[in-house]
Amino acid sequence: MRWNDLKIGKKMMLGFGIIFFLLVVVSGWSFLGLGNLLREGIEVAGGNALRGELLQREVDHLNWAKKVAAYVYDDNVRELEVQLDHTKCGFGKWYYGEGRNEAEALLPLLREPLAELAEPHQKLHESAGKIKEALARKESPDGRQQAQRIYATDTQVNLATVQGLLDKMTGMAKDNILSEEQMIQTVKRTRLTIVSLAIMALLLGVSFAWFITRSIVRPIVTCVEAVHQIAAGNTEVQLDTTVRDETGMLQAGMAQMVTAIRAMTKDADQLSKAAQEGKLTVRADAAKHQGDFRKIIEGINSTISRLVMLLDNMPAPAMIIDTDFTIHYMNELGAKVGGKTPAQLLGTKCYDHFKTSDCRTDKCACGQAMRNGQEANGVTDAHPAVGVDLDISYAATPLRDEQGKVVGAAEWVCDQTEVKKAAR
Known part of the structure; x- marks a missing residue:
């Protein structure tokens, strides 16, 4: 079906439908964009927390190792004030609690290094226990040497492994989790996209509104101009009767009116010309006309007949x-x-x-x-x-x-x- 064949109501409904669709598209995209920003914000917050946790545990284990080293090498240190249970240190509580699950959910790539971390972390804390036992045997003259050997072969090796894995996971978190800078760029892109879509929707909406308004108003203006011309006595007007909407029906009706006026004018001109030439017996066929147009032709016929009657008498x-x-x-x-x-x-x-x-x-x-x-x-x-x-x-x-x-x-x-x- 052609656009011109649609009724005005359908044109307006289609126009409002298009504008509504554009609004839905913009709103939907905005909703999705804000949803993505929210998810990315949560990811950034989680990533920052994870990186902070891993960095803190690196520092904690370095401090832990310093205390163990002081206990081994400093004669003035009499007590080993470190956590010997690997499940109760700060990292152990995080590792064996919900922290590890949350980290793996946030970044599944961490599952493998976290699994690798369990054994060296446990051995690290166990080495401190062995050192404490070695130094506690006062009857053994080589207790300190044994403690130093354990520190060098067990503690430092496992500490390096733990630190390496923690550093590796920190790098993975940095590389695979959005940073604040990346999130800011995402916010800017989302804002630009939403603004661009809004401008496009506005331009398209205005264009469709203009097109629909023009398709309705233009034929009406044509009809108004035709009415003024007809009222001024000019029946040579151009009307588009191919349009099927209400304006087309209006123009078709006006075209019928113009045809009727032309037919009446033609008969009136014929009678006038015949009268000028003295052909007083000529009459127009009033039956071809309807309503007041018929009355006009009948009136002219009657006037000529009365004139003839006067002449005959x-x-x-x-x-x-x-x-x-x-x-x-x-x-x-x-x-x-x-x-x-x-x-x-x-x-x-x-x-x-x-x-x-x-x-x-x-x-x-x-x-x-x-x-x-x-x-x-x-x-x-x-x-x-x-x-x-x-x-x-x-x-x-x-x-x-x-x-x-x-x-x-x-x-x-x-x-x-x-x-x-x-x-x-």
């Missing part, structure tokens, strides 16, 4: 001819003097009816009126029928069309027979 012969002297109208009395009816005389020559001495001569008043373009008078005799001999005076008036061209003449006859007889 004149007490003197009257006729209308064209430039070829062909009779277009003859009143009742004019036909009666020759023993004929007006209908019988239509289309015949006037000189074949009245048969005056002036006929077909320069004395003919009708001929003079048509040649000179002004009224002419004459006195002559007429013989319209066998045994009918009349003395007449007559006058002729030229008939002109809309351009002023002479197209015929009207003649009025006065019977002077009785007057002439009385004078003789």
